[in-house]
Amino acid sequence: MKKRRKNYWPTLILMLVLWIALGLMVVYVEPELVKNVLIEGSYLPFFLLFLPTSFITLSIVMASSRRGLLFSLGLSSFLLLRAYQLGNVFNGILLLGIIIAIDRYFES
DSSP, rough: OOOOOOOOOOHHHHHHHHHHHHHHHHHHHHHHHHSSSSSSTTHHHHHHEEEHHHHHHHHHHOOOHHHHHHHHHHHHHHHHHHHTTOOHHHHHHHHHHHHHHHHHHOOO
């Protein structure tokens, strides 16, 4: 029986492209231009680019898509709270606790 190898090259290339796009957005785009797109004060284009970037990166680092999704959603939630000036250490610890509880609940 042949052991099947996983091919990570397409994922790594996609991750690199997303990080480059996110970096270019952070460096060259004024925050005021993306602040009020569709939803007032949401920075929606940034978060629509940040979420898949962090998901793919964390999925590779943690070797689990579920954990990558949970932690990228938690990180995006915390950054969104920071955008509304509600992100502090206490809220970060609460989000981390919720993420760990959900991860433990769905652990098989």
